[in-house]
Structure formats: C-alpha cells, structure tokens
Amino acid sequence: MAENFGILFQWLIFLGVAFVSIVASLLVITRKNPIHSALLMVLTLLCVAVLYVLLHSPFIAIIQVIVYAGAIVMLIVFVIMLLDLETELRSKLKISYSKVIGGFVAVLFLFGILYTVVAKSPTGQTGSYTPEKMATNVKAVGEALFTDYVFPFEIAAILLTVAIIGAVILSKKRT
Amino acid sequence: MLEYMWLIPLFPFIGFLINGLLGRRLGKGVVSVVGPSAIGLSFLTSILIFFELINKPSTERIFEKVLFDWIVSGSFQTVIGYQIDPLSILMALVVTGVSFFIHIYSVGYMHDDPGFTRFFTYLNLFVFMMLNLILANNFLLMFVGWEGVGLCSYLLIGFWYEKDSAANAGKKAFIVNRVGDFGFILGMFLIFINLGTLDFTDAFGSANKLDTATATAIALLLFVGACGKSAQIPLYVWLPDAMEGPTPVSSLIHAATMVTAGVYMVARCNVLYNMAPIAMAVVAIVGVATAIFTASIGFCQYDIKKILAYSTISQLGYMFVAVGVGAYAAGIFHLMTHAFFKGLLFLGAGSVMHAMSGELDIRKMGALRKKIPITFATFFIATLAIAGVPGLSGFFSKDEILWMAFSSGRGHFLIWLVAAVAAGMTAFYMFRALFMTFFGESRVDHHVAHHIHESPKVMTIPLMVLAVLSIVGGYVGIPHVLGGANHIHEFLAPVVGGTAEPVKAQAMFSLISEAWAAGGGSGDHSAALELFLMAVSVVIALIGIGIAYFLYLKNPGLPKMLAEKWSGLYRLVSNKYYVDELYQVLFVNSLKKFGTGLWKGFDEFVIDGTVNGIAYFIGWLSGVMRKMQTGLVQNYAFSIVLGGLILAVYYIMRAFL
Amino acid sequence: MWVVPTIPPALYLMLSGILFTIGVIGVLTRRNAIVVFISIELMLNAVNLTFITFSRFLQSIDGVIFAFFVMAVAAAEAAVGLAIFVMLYRSKETINVDEVNLLKW
Numbered sequence: 010m011a012e013n014f015g016i017l018f019q020w021l022i023f024l025g026v027a028f029v030s031i032v033a034s035l036l037v038i039t040r041k042n043p044i045h046s047a048l049l050m051v052l053t054l055l056c057v058a059v060l061y062v063l064l065h066s067p068f069i070a071i072i073q074v075i076v077y078a079g080a081i082v083m084l085i086v087f088v089i090m091l092l093d094l095e096t097e098l099r100s101k102l103k104i105s106y107s108k109v110i111g112g113f114v115a116v117l118f119l120f121g122i123l124y125t126v127v128a129k130s131p132t133g134q135t136g137s138y139t140p141e142k143m144a145t146n147v148k149a150v151g152e153a154l155f156t157d158y159v160f161p162f163e164i165a166a167i168l169l170t171v172a173i174i175g176a177v178i179l180s181k182k183r184t
Numbered sequence: 185m186l187e188y189m190w191l192i193p194l195f196p197f198i199g200f201l202i203n204g205l206l207g208r209r210l211g212k213g214v215v216s217v218v219g220p221s222a223i224g225l226s227f228l229t230s231i232l233i234f235f236e237l238i239n240k241p242s243t244e245r246i247f248e249k250v251l252f253d254w255i256v257s258g259s260f261q262t263v264i265g266y267q268i269d270p271l272s273i274l275m276a277l278v279v280t281g282v283s284f285f286i287h288i289y290s291v292g293y294m295h296d297d298p299g300f301t302r303f304f305t306y307l308n309l310f311v312f313m314m315l316n317l318i319l320a321n322n323f324l325l326m327f328v329g330w331e332g333v334g335l336c337s338y339l340l341i342g343f344w345y346e347k348d349s350a351a352n353a354g355k356k357a358f359i360v361n362r363v364g365d366f367g368f369i370l371g372m373f374l375i376f377i378n379l380g381t382l383d384f385t386d387a388f389g390s391a392n393k394l395d396t397a398t399a400t401a402i403a404l405l406l407f408v409g410a411c412g413k414s415a416q417i418p419l420y421v422w423l424p425d426a427m428e429g430p431t432p433v434s435s436l437i438h439a440a441t442m443v444t445a446g447v448y449m450v451a452r453c454n455v456l457y458n459m460a461p462i463a464m465a466v467v468a469i470v471g472v473a474t475a476i477f478t479a480s481i482g483f484c485q486y487d488i489k490k491i492l493a494y495s496t497i498s499q500l501g502y503m504f505v506a507v508g509v510g511a512y513a514a515g516i517f518h519l520m521t522h523a524f525f526k527g528l529l530f531l532g533a534g535s536v537m538h539a540m541s542g543e544l545d546i547r548k549m550g551a552l553r554k555k556i557p558i559t560f561a562t563f564f565i566a567t568l569a570i571a572g573v574p575g576l577s578g579f580f581s582k583d584e585i586l587w588m589a590f591s592s593g594r595g596h597f598l599i600w601l602v603a604a605v606a607a608g609m610t611a612f613y614m615f616r617a618l619f620m621t622f623f624g625e626s627r628v629d630h631h632v633a634h635h636i637h638e639s640p641k642v643m644t645i646p647l648m649v650l651a652v653l654s655i656v657g658g659y660v661g662i663p664h665v666l667g668g669a670n671h672i673h674e675f676l677a678p679v680v681g682g683t684a685e686p687v688k689a690q691a692m693f694s695l696i697s698e699a700w701a702a703g704g705g706s707g708d709h710s711a712a713l714e715l716f717l718m719a720v721s722v723v724i725a726l727i728g729i730g731i732a733y734f735l736y737l738k739n740p741g742l743p744k745m746l747a748e749k750w751s752g753l754y755r756l757v758s759n760k761y762y763v764d765e766l767y768q769v770l771f772v773n774s775l776k777k778f779g780t781g782l783w784k785g786f787d788e789f790v791i792d793g794t795v796n797g798i799a800y801f802i803g804w805l806s807g808v809m810r811k812m813q814t815g816l817v818q819n820y821a822f823s824i825v826l827g828g829l830i831l832a833v834y835y836i837m838r839a840f841l
Numbered sequence: 842m843w844v845v846p847t848i849p850p851a852l853y854l855m856l857s858g859i860l861f862t863i864g865v866i867g868v869l870t871r872r873n874a875i876v877v878f879i880s881i882e883l884m885l886n887a888v889n890l891t892f893i894t895f896s897r898f899l900q901s902i903d904g905v906i907f908a909f910f911v912m913a914v915a916a917a918e919a920a921v922g923l924a925i926f927v928m929l930y931r932s933k934e935t936i937n938v939d940e941v942n943l944l945k946w
Contacts, residue, residue: 016845023848027856034860034883038867043875050879053860057886064853064897069889069908076912081882081919088923089875092930111822111869114829115862121832122858126851128840131894136901143902150909153902165913172917179924182931815942818877821868 023063030056043089047082054078068146185232186247189268192233192276193315195226199308207301219304220287223311227280234273245270245678248321248385255324262382267321271679274516274672275318275448282440282523283311285646289531290432292642293538299343303430306343310336314441318448323372323382326449330368330413333442334361340437341429353425360422364412371405374398388455396460403456403463407470410446415497416504417474421764423497427489431534434489439496439530440523447503447519451512454680458510464594468508472589472602475501477761479609483616484758488533488544491617495570496526498610502585505603509595511588512680513673517661518581520672524657525569525578528650532563535639535647536621541632546617551626555636558644560622562651567618569654571611572725577658579722582607584663586721587714600717604724611728619736663714853894861887874926874936878919885915 033052040046054077061070143149154162199222207215237245250265287307294303313336317329335358342354372382378398379387391399410416415423426438437443450457450467457464475498482494499522506515537544539556553560569578586607590600626633638644661672735743747754756762864887867880889908896904930936 013843013845016847019848020845023852027852030856031859031863034863037883038863038871038876038880040876043873043879046876046879050882053883054886057860057890060853060856060890061893063848064893066893066897066905069893069905072909072912073889076916077882077886081916084919084923085875085879088926091927092936107819107822108870111818111825112866114822114825115865115869118825118829118832118865119858119862121829121836122861123855125836125840126854126858131850131854131898133895133899134901135899136903138896138900138902140900143900149902150905153906154909158906161910165910169913169917172920176920176924179921180927810946813944813946815945817938817941818869825865825869 019063022059026056026059026063030060044086047086047089050085051078051082054082065140065143066146068150185229185236186268187249188229189233189247189249189266189319190251191229192226192280193266193312193319195222195229196308196312196315198222200305200312203301203305203308207305212300215301215304216291219308220284220291222308223280223284223287226311226315227277227284230273230276230280233268234277237268237270237273242674242678246385250321259380260376262322262324264325265321266319267384268319269679270675271448271451271516272318274520274676275444276315278520278523279311279314279318279441282527282650283307283436285649286432286436286440286527286531289435289534289643289646290430292640293432293534294430297430303340303343306336306339307432307436310340310437310442314445317445321384323375323384323387326452327365327368327372330409330445330449331365333437333445334358334365334413337361337426337437337442340433341426343429343433347428350428353422353428357422357426360419361412364409364419367405367408367412369409371402371409374402374405378402384452388453391455391459394456394459399456400460400463403453403460404466406449406453406456407446407463407467410449410504411470412446413449414443414446414500414504416446416470416501417477420474420478420497421767424490424493424760427487427493431489431530431537434493435527435530435534438493439526443496443500444503444519444523447500447507447515450504450507451516451680454507454512457507461594464508464510466508468505468589468594468596468599471501471504471506471508472599472606473501474498475505476602476606476609479606479613480757481760482613483609484754486545486547488536488546488549488617488621489530491546491613492526492529492533495529495610495614498606499526499570501606502582502603505589505599506585509589509592509599511585511592513676514581514584514588516676516680517672518585521569521577521581521654521657524650525566525576525654528562528566528647528654529570531643531647531650532559532566535559535643536563538639538643539636540628541635543629543632546620548627548629548632549621550624550628551622552628552636553622556638558638558647562644562647563622564618565651566654567614570614571729572607572721574722576655578654580658580661580663583718583721584661587663587717590717591710591713604721607721608724608728611725612732615729615732616736619732623737624740664711850894850898854891857887857890857894860884860890872937872939874929874938874941877938878922878926882915882919885911 030053033049033056037046037049037053040049054073058070058073058078061067061073138149199218202210202218203215210218237247246267246269248265248267250263252264253261254264255262287304290303290307294300297303310333313329313332315329317326317333320326320329338354338358341357342351344350345354375387376382378394379390381387381390394402412419423438423443427434429437457467478494478497478501482491482498485491485494499518503515503518503522506512506518533544535556536549536552536559539552539559540549543549565576569576572579572582586600586603589595589603590597628636660675661670663670759765861884864880864884867883868877871877871880889911892904892908892911894904896902896908926936929941933940
C-alpha cells in the first residue's frame with residue numbers, strides 16, 4: 010500500500026513536471042523578448058532537474074541546477090543585458106518559407122523518435138551499478154570518474170581552460 | 185681488324201657528336217678537321233678490313249658482329265649487329281671514300297657560310313646513318329639507317345632554311361620518301377610474319393619456305409621503298425627539287441650514296457627477288473622506263489644542277505635494270521662507277537658555280553674552259569665516263585648492264601633496246617651541258633666575268649682524285665670478253681650469286697648468225713655477240729656526242745629554231761611533262777582538303793568541342809550548386825537535421841522493418 | 842493486490858524526444874541569435890535526460906558520466922559562443938542571424 014502511494018506520488022510529480030517543462034519550452038521558443046525566453050528556460054531546467062531526482066540521480070540534478078540554471082543562463086542574461094536589443098523587440102516575427110519546412114522536418118524527426126521508443130522497449134546489457142550502489146550517488150560517480158574515466162576528465166579540464174582563455178581574448182576590445 | 189667492324193660507323197657518329205655539341209665553341213678550324221678526319225678514319229678502317237677480307241678464301245667471307253640485344257619482346261627479337269661481307273664492304277668503301285673527298289671539298293666550298301658547323305654535323309650524321317644502313321645485319325637496323333638518311337637529306341636539302349624554296353624542297357623530299365618507306369615497312373611486316381625473323385642470314389636462309397605469291401608481294405613492297413629512296417617512277421619528283429641544297433650535299437647524297445640505298449637493298453635481298461620473277465620484271469621495266477623518261481627531260485633543262493639530277497635518276501634506272509634482270513653484281517658495279525663520275529660532276533658543277541659567283545644557268549655560261557682549266561678537265565673526264573666512252577669506268581659498267589639486259593635469263597631484247605637509246609640520250613644531253621658551259625661563245629654576265637677564278641686547292645684536289653677514279657675505277661670489272669678477269673663479279677659472287685645463264689643469246693644468235701656466217705665470223709658465239717653489242721653501244725654514244733656537237737657548237741642558233749618549230753613538244757618537255765602539277769592536282773590538293781576537313785571538322789569541332797563542352801558544363805553545374813551556400817547558419821542547421829533524419833529513418837528501417 | 846507500475850522508461854524517452862524537437866524547431870525558426878543558443882541548450886538537456894534514463898534502467902554509470910561531461914562542454918561552449926555574439930554585435934550592431942551571411946556565394 011505504501012509503495013503504491015509512493016509510486017502514485019512519483020507518477021503525479023512526473024506528469025506535472027513533464028507538462029510544465031513542455032509548456033515552458035514551447036514558450037521559450039515563441040517569446041519575442043529574449044529575457045522572457047531565458048527565464049522560461051530556467052523553469053525548464055528546473056523541471057528537468059526534478060526529473061533527474063525521480064531517476065535516482067540527485068547528483069546530476071544538483072549539478073544541473075548549479076551549472077546550467079545557475080551559471081549558463083546567468084551568462085546568457087548578462088549578454089542579453091549587455092547588448093542593446095531594443096530594435097529587435099520592435100521587429101515582427103517573420104515566418105519565411107524555409108523555416109516552415111524546417112519545422113516540418115523536425116516534427117518528422119519526432120515521429121521517428123516516438124516510433125522507436127514505442128516499438129521496442131529499451132533493453133541492453135545490464136551494468137553493475139545496482140540501485141543500492143547508486144544510493145550513495147556522489148561516491149559512485151566519483152569512483153567511476155576518477156578510475157575509468159580519468160583521461161576524459163582531464164581533457165574536459167583542459168577544454169574548460171581553453172574556453173576561458175578564448176572567451177577572454179575574443180571579447181577584448183580592439184585598441 | 186674484323187672484330188672492330190663497328191668502328192666504321194662509330195667514327196662518323198663521334199664526329200657528329202663533337203661537331204654538334206661542341207662545334208660552336210671549337211670554331212671553324214677544329215670543325216673542318218674533325219669532320220673529314222672522322223670519315224677518313226672510317227675509310228681507313230674499311231680499307232684495312234677489306235684487305236683482311238681478301239686474304240680469306242672466297243667462301244669464308246661473311247662475318248657478323250652482334251653488339252647488343254636491341255628488342256627482346258616475346259617471339260620478336262632484334263639485335264644491333266653489323267655484317268661484313270663482300271657486298272657491304274664494297275659499299276662501305278665507296279661511301280666512306282667518296283664522302284671523305286666530298287668532306288674535304290666542302291671545307292673549301294662552305295667556307296663563307298654561317299652554318300659551317302651545322303653542315304658538317306649533318307654530314308657526319310648522314311654518313312653514320314648510311315653506314316648503319318649498309319653494314320646492318322637485320323632489316324630493322326637497315327630501316328633505321330634508311331630513315332636516318334632520309335632525315336639527314338631533309339636537314340641538308342633545307343640547309344638554307346630561310347629560303348622558302350629550300351624548306352619546301354626538304355619537305356617534299358621527306359614526304360615522298362615516306363611514301364616509299366611505307367611500302368618498305370609493309371614488306372618488313374610480311375617478312376616477319378612469314379619467316380619469323382628480321383635477321384638477314386636467318387631470313388634468307390629460310391626464304392625457300394615462302395610461296396611465290398608472298399615472295400612477290402614482299403619483293404614489290406620493298407621495291408616501293410626503293411622507288412622512294414632511289415627516285416624511280418613514280419616517286420622521283422623530289423630529287424630535282426633537292427638541288428636547292430648545297431652542292432656537296434647534292435654530290436654526296438643525291439649522287440653517290442643515299443640514292444643508291446635502294447639498289448643496295450635489292451642486291452642484298454637477291455634471294456627474295458630470285459624467287460619472284462614477276463617482281464624482277466617490274467623492277468627492270470620501271471628502271472628502264474625511268475631511265476629513258478628522265479633522260480628526255482634532261483634535254484631541255486637549263487639549270488646545271490637539275491641536268492645532273494635528272495641524269496642521276498636516269499643512271500639509277502640503269503642500276504635497277506641491272507638488278508631487275510638478275511645481274512646484281514653489274515648493278516653494284518655501276519653504282520660504284522656512278523658514285524665516282526656523278527660525284528665528280530656535281531663537285532665540278534659546284535666549282536663552276538663558285539667561279540661564276542653562284543650562277544647556275546648554262547645559258548649564261550660559255551667558253552669557260554680556258555678560265556677554269558682544272559674544273560674543265562675533270563668535268564670533261566666525268567662526262568666522257570658517263571657517256572660510256574671506251575676506256576673509262578662508265579663504259580665497262582654500263583656495257584655490262586646492257587649485255588646482261590640482252591642476254592640474261594630474265595632479260596629481254598626490248599629492255600636492251602630502250603636502255604641503249606637512253607644511253608645515247610645520256611651522251612647527248614651531258615655533252616650539251618659540257619659544250620654550253622665550257623665551249624662556244626661567252627654568254628657570261630659582265631659583272632660575273634670579272635670574278636671568274638679557279639677554285640682553291642682544297643676543292644680541286646678532290647676533283648682530281650675523283651677524276652682518276654672515274655678512269656681507273658672500271659678496271660676491276662673488265663669483262664672476260666675483253667680479256668679481263670671481271671674481278672668485281674667474282675668478288676661479289678658469294679653474296680649475290682652468279683648471274684643467270686645467257687640462255688637468250690643462243691636463241692638470238694640464229695638471227696645474227698647468218699650475217700656472221702656471211703662475214704666468216706667464228707669463235708665463241710656469246711662472246712661475239714657481246715662484242716657486237718658493245719660496239720653498238722659505243723656507236724650510239726658517239727652519235728649522241730656528234731648530235732650535241734652539231735647542235736651546240738657548229739650551229740648554236742639551231743636549237744632555238746627547233747624549239748620554236750615544235751613549240752608544243754618543247755613546252756611539254758621543258759616543264760618536265762607537268763608531272764609535278766599532275767601530282768599536285770591528284771594527290772596534294774585532295775590530301776590537303778582532307779587534312780583541313782579533319783582539322784576543322786573533327787579536331788576543332790568534336791575534340792575541342794568535347795573538352796570545352798565538359799569544362800563549360802562543369803562551370804554551369806557549379807554555378808547552380810553554389811546557390812546552396814547562402815551564408816545563413818539556419819540553412820546549414822536545416823541540412824544537418826535533414827541528414828540526421830535520413831540516417832535515423834535508415835536505421836529504423838533496418839532495425840524494425 | 843493492485844500494484845501501480847513504476848514509470849516506464851519509454852515515457853521519459855518520449856518526453857526527451859519532445860523537448861529535443863522543440864529545441865530543433867527553435868534553432869531553425871528564431872531570428873535572434875541568443876534565442877537560437879538557448880534552444881541549443883534545450884536540445885542538450887533533452888539528450889542528457891535520455892542518458893540518465895538509460896543509466897537508471899540499465900544500471901550503468903556510463904550515462905551519468907556522459908551527462909556530466911555534456912554539461913561541462915555546454916558550459917565551455919556557452920562561454921565561447923556568447924563571447925562571439927558580443928564580438929558580432931560590436932561589429933555589426935545586430936544579433937539577427939539572417940543578416941550574418943557574408944560567406945554566401
């Protein structure tokens with residue numbers, strides 16, 4: 010009985026969060042004002058973070074909130090504020106022919122994905138990380154990251170360094 | 185020395201390389217020594233080899249030396265190799281000897297020409313190629329020499345290439361020769377297909393495998409090549425034009441050596457010709473027709489070199505008569521004596537031109553014999569030789585040919601008759617040239633008359649040497665009837681075989697025997713007949729000389745009157761029977777139109793059109809394709825999504841359907 | 842006893858697909874470069890969701906690690922991309938992607 014309630018609760022959370030995220034993302038792409046888009050993006054990211062928690066990965070959920078919703082969107086908002094986009098807001102939303110075709114192709118893509126998902130349930134080689142092991146999420150992730158995946162980890166570090174340097178150099182004012 | 189037979193062609197080749205590559209830097213003095221001395225060394229080597237050959241018994245006089253393998257390709261193998269036997273060593277002696285003297289002469293004749301170095305380079309190359317032709321031991325190397333002398337002939341005829349007429353004459357010579365060479369190549373193909381080899385010894389050894397039809401075809405095709413190279417009907421038209429070249433060139437190439445290559449080739453292939461009587465008949469008939477036809481053209485020519493050119497063609501006709509009736513040794517004998525006196529005649533003409541500051545029209549000469557005595561004396565000796573006056577070399581060789589034409593198993597009375605008439609005509613026009621140049625009233629132009637002088641020693645000494653040879657050169661072939669041993673016939677016999685028996689003589693004898701019986705003649709029948717025919721030819725020659733004397737010395741005005749009386753005939757002959765014009769209309773114009781048609785219609789339209797069309801098409805296609813590059817990022821993103829969709833659909837199809 | 846089934850993975854994947862498609866439409870349709878960039882981030886998020894889903898249902902840690910790296914790369918990309926937008930605005934006074942087409946034919 011108790012599990013039923015738990016699972017039912019999970020279902021409710023899932024459906025609610027899914028609905029909100031879909032609506033929010035639709036609004037993201039249709040708002041004229043980029044600030045609105047950015048803020049609605051934050052909402053979407055938070056919803057996705059909740060989904061991560063539902064999927065027993067609290068670590069990634071926290072990272073999502075801190076890095077994505079916290080740092081990246083904040084960066085975007087800074088840049089929007091930095092650039093003067095008044096003239097953009099006043100222009101109308103033009104729908105050109107090619108963009109309609111683009112949308113159509115994307116929807117076709119969606120049908121493909123849906124078909125794939127429905128036709129066959131996801132199966133594969135079951136790995137070794139049982140839910141008990143994954144309960145101590147950070148420890149499990151850290152274990153994998155620093156033993157099997159230490160090389161990509163270092164590369165990612167170098168990548169971030171390079172990105173910082175690049176960003177600094179790119180936005181220097183030419184004197 | 186026989187081991188070193190390859191030195192004979194090597195010396196001129198080295199001379200060619202030195203003169204060609206370093207000549208400009210070394211200067212005229214060195215070049216004028218290197219050129220003749222290369223030939224001189226070759227001549228010396230030939231003499232040494234000749235003496236070595238004579239010391240061997242007559243059955244062992246064939247030596248071969250293979251230098252290296254040339255083409256080894258499946259069943260077709262050819263080598264670079266040389267063969268010394270009586271025929272080739274005799275030709276080598278003639279070629280190197282005569283060219284040695286002509287080289288010395290050229291040092292004087294070409295002294296003021298800016299192309300001095302180039303001249304000797306080409307001359308040495310020519311002698312190298314000619315020696316390759318003569319000494320080769322297989323058809324392919326002979327053909328290399330054959331083509332090579334054609335090339336050098338082109339280079340030397342067009343030596344003064346800035347003159348249009350000289351350049352055109354060079355082209356004409358090369359192209360007409362090429363027509364002949366085509367026949368030669370086809371003959372070689374047939375030989376290879378049927379006998380499997382191009383080597384002389386092997387081919388002639390197995391030649392009895394051929395049936396008559398194939399042998400006739402081969403012989404006729406090879407003869408086409410000989411017609412081109414040795415200027416017989418119908419491919420003789422290049423030789424008179426070839427007089428555009430310097431006179432030593434005319435003397436060496438178009439009198440003594442290159443034009444005799446055809447005769448040499450037929451003599452070398454005597455095995456094949458003996459198997460094809462029809463081909464031999466063709467050779468003899470073409471030869472005698474050429475002899476009389478070109479002799480008649482010589483009647484009305486005024487350019488001294490052209491007279492000698494037509495006379496050369498005519499004498500070559502005689503040589504082909506000889507080999508056509510099976511008298512190969514006689515043909516080669518006449519080749520040798522002709523080299524002496526015709527070479528001398530040309531050099532003499534060059535000396536006359538040198539004295540007359542380049543004039544060559546005999547109507548503008550006359551009474552030169554006191555002013556250029558040495559030239560006159562040597563020219564006179566050579567003219568006597570060519571006319572067949574007894575005691576000089578030409579008499580013995582020409583007579584041998586006439587006798588063989590009459591009496592040999594393949595000869596015929598008519599051939600003898602036409603050849604004898606042509607001999608008379610030869611005597612006539614040669615003496616006409618002599619009288620108009622050296623005797624009579626002086627018709628020399630004023631300005632030229634002041635400069636008339638005898639040529640320098642470097643030019644007159646070769647004249648004198650050749651004059652001596654023109655006299656004594658015939659003594660190696662004194663026939664048995666006159667008490668000689670006919671050395672040359674014996675010498676060449678291992679290679680060309682004995683001549684066909686004088687069978688005919690017995691048949692004809694019955695007609696003449698009555699006359700003889702009435703006169704009480706006896707003794708060896710064929711000997712008597714031979715002596716009789718000899719007397720006939722001497723009489724014909726004297727008649728020719730007499731007519732020339734009458735027309736040009738006694739009554740100088742008579743020829744003009746005769747020309748006006750029969751003006752139509754005169755025009756026909758003096759325009760060389762319009763043969764050149766006929767060829768122009770028949771062949772040259774249509775070929776030119778064909779070539780132009782191919783050029784405009786096929787080369788320009790089809791080939792250029794295709795290539796340009798492809799380029800244009802690619803340009804058009806790229807013009808269409810580049811519209812894809814709009815510069816808008818979203819378009820590129822769209823194409824990525826599209827590609828991704830296609831891939832996804834593909835994988836879905838593969839996995840689920 | 843009536844047992845409520847747990848949330849099947851197919852639903853998560855469908856949600857992820859929908860979010861991805863919405864992101865694609867946003868990339869292809871909007872004119873404002875910043876909004877295009879936001880749509881790209883949306884696409885990345887959808888993919889991350891897929892990875893975590895599979896990591897959960899196949900009991901593997903690889904999905905989690907990969908999602909982690911995707912986020913790191915997204916951060917770097919955001920930094921550099923926005924720097925480029927700033928440069929672009931400085932030189933052309935506009936952020937409209939339709940007007941940045943100098944590399945056309």
